[in-house]
Amino acid sequence: MATKTQLVKxxxxxxxADRLATAIRKNLxxxxxxxxxxxxxxxxxxxxxxxxxxxxxxxxxxxxxxPLSGMARAFEYGSGIHATRGKKGKYRIDPFRARALAFNWAxxxxxxxxxxxxxxxxxxxxxxxxxxxxxxxxxxLMFRYVDHPGVRPRHYMARARxxxxxxxxxxxxxxxxxxxKNEIGLVIKGMKK
Amino acid sequence: xISDEVxxxxxxxxxxxxxxxxxxxTDGVNDIxxxxxxxxxxxxxxxxxxxxDNSIYFDEQEKCTLQEVTFSVYIYSQxxxxxxxxxxxxxxxNSFIGKSWSGTGVKFVKIRLxxxxxxxxxxxxxxxxxAQFKSRVHAP
Numbered sequence: 001m002a003t004k005t006q007l008v009k010x011x012x013x014x015x016x017a018d019r020l021a022t023a024i025r026k027n028l029x030x031x032x033x034x035x036x037x038x039x040x041x042x043x044x045x046x047x048x049x050x051x052x053x054x055x056x057x058x059x060x061x062x063x064x065x066x067p068l069s070g071m072a073r074a075f076e077y078g079s080g081i082h083a084t085r086g087k088k089g090k091y092r093i094d095p096f097r098a099r100a101l102a103f104n105w106a107x108x109x110x111x112x113x114x115x116x117x118x119x120x121x122x123x124x125x126x127x128x129x130x131x132x133x134x135x136x137x138x139x140x141l142m143f144r145y146v147d148h149p150g151v152r153p154r155h156y157m158a159r160a161r162x163x164x165x166x167x168x169x170x171x172x173x174x175x176x177x178x179x180x181k182n183e184i185g186l187v188i189k190g191m192k193k
Numbered sequence: 194x195i196s197d198e199v200x201x202x203x204x205x206x207x208x209x210x211x212x213x214x215x216x217x218x219t220d221g222v223n224d225i226x227x228x229x230x231x232x233x234x235x236x237x238x239x240x241x242x243x244x245x246d247n248s249i250y251f252d253e254q255e256k257c258t259l260q261e262v263t264f265s266v267y268i269y270s271q272x273x274x275x276x277x278x279x280x281x282x283x284x285x286x287n288s289f290i291g292k293s294w295s296g297t298g299v300k301f302v303k304i305r306l307x308x309x310x311x312x313x314x315x316x317x318x319x320x321x322x323x324a325q326f327k328s329r330v331h332a333p
Contacts, residue, residue, distance in 0.1 A: 010325060011310040018313035025317065036317045042228075042267075045245065 006183075010043045010050050012175040016168050017043075017052045023160035024054065033060070034072055056157070064096060076157050080150015090147040100133050102140040115141070194249065195299050195330060200262055201227060201244045203296025208240060208266070211288040217281055228267060237271040237319075238281055250329060260330045263307065270320045275312035278320040282312075286324050300333040 021040045028035045037060040041053040056076075057068030077085045095101045108115060115132040122130035133142040209215065209222040218224035219236035226235075228243040246263040266285055270278035289304050305327045312322040 006308075010308045014310040014313060014323075021314070039316050040313060040321070042243070 007176050007179055008050060008172070009175065009179060010045065012172060012179075013043055013050045013052045014040070016164070016172065017054055019164045019168055020160055021054050023163045024056065024157055027154075027156035027160050028056075031075070033068060034075070036060070037068055037072070074151050075154045078151065078153030080148055082150050082152045084153055090149050092145055093148050094145045100142040100144060101146055102136045102138075102142045104139070105141050108141045194258065195247075195260055195332060197244055197247050199298045200247055200260075200264075200330060201242065203299045203301070204244070204264060205242055206296055207289075207294060207301075208242065208285070211285060213284045213288065214240065214281055217277070217284075237269055238277055239269045240281065240285070241267040241269065243267065245325070247330075258331055261327065262330050263325065263327050265323050265325045267321060267323045268312075269315070270312075271318050272320065275320045275322070278312040278322045282322045282324055289324075289326060295333045298332070299330050302329045302331070304328045 017040045021038050025035055025038050028038065034057055037055075037057045039055045039059060041055060043050055043052040055069070057070070057072035060068045062068055062071065073079075077083065080090055081088055093101065118130055119132050119134060121127075129144070131143050131145060133144055136142050205225060205227065208225050215221045215225070218238055218240065224236055224238070225240040226232075226242070228241040230241070243265045244262065245265060246261070248261055250259040250261040266282075266289075268278050268282045268285070270281070272278070286306060286309070290306050291303060292301070293303050294301055306324060307327045308325040310323045310325075312320045315321040
């Protein structure tokens with residue numbers, strides 16, 4: 001049977017993807033949410049060769065029902081003022097379940113006087129757009145919305161690629177050599193018949 | 194031309210006859226399905242068939258319609274080790290390789306193993322292994 005020469009087999013690519021996914025999972029050990037969302041997709045054979053995808057956060061949803069892939073991207077490339085790709089700058093977060101966002105914020109506590117003063121002024125003037133809404137009964141600070149500075153990049157994927165590059169390069173080269181050897185063997189066998 | 198669903202149904206029917214494999218599945222033959230099966234009632238371990246290619250094979254003598262099919266069988270498991278996943282694949286491969294048989298509307302000529310991917314972790318809990326096969330098929 002005449003077959004197309006396969007220099008890189010699907011199994012070679014799957015093995016590489018498995019290595020890379022394991023390294024990504026290890027680099028994501030700090031994130032309970034993202035660590036479990038690393039998926040090795042099925043390989044695809046195209047005319048040009050074989051391809052395989054590794055997804056992070058694609059099939060897991062955040063409380064708003066959006067895929068965690070946005071979060072995965074933010075921690076790889078950074079977001080907000082730390083973004084290494086796309087637009088830089090703070091982004092607004094609004095509450096979607098409750099009427100206010102409430103959290104413990106050390107930097108806010110050090111500037112509590114300024115925050116309380118802005119709230120006092122807003123109440124006095126009847127301004128309903130003030131960001132700070134006061135302190136919750138449990139002590140957390142409440143806000144109508146926040147301008148989030150974003151997260152610093154952790155480059156967990158780029159680091160994983162670097163971690164597996166050398167060993168995979170050697171392994172892939174060996175596989176290609178073996179695949180060529182096998183193909184030549186099959187051709188010679190066919191010629192003898 | 195033998196259509197995809199005829200080829201697929203024949204391969205799934207053949208897979209379901211491998212008793213060495215089906216005894217290891219929770220729901221027996223019901224745990225063998227096509228890869229893109231759109232149900233949500235399934236168990237691990239599971240066997241899935243992916244028909245990757247079904248194309249005309251041009252033979253010079255044109256004596257009969259000949260097609261070449263490529264398909265992969267995926268094995269999924271959620272055991273702690275990859276043993277179960279590899280074991281099922283091994284049994285399935287041994288039952289397939291070199292076999293010729295006639296299914297409903299299609300005859301398979303000597304199944305060949307084209308590629309073998311050992312078990313990998315598809316996600317944190319799921320093992321996945323696969324074997325790719327090739328065969329020529331024609332009308333029985």
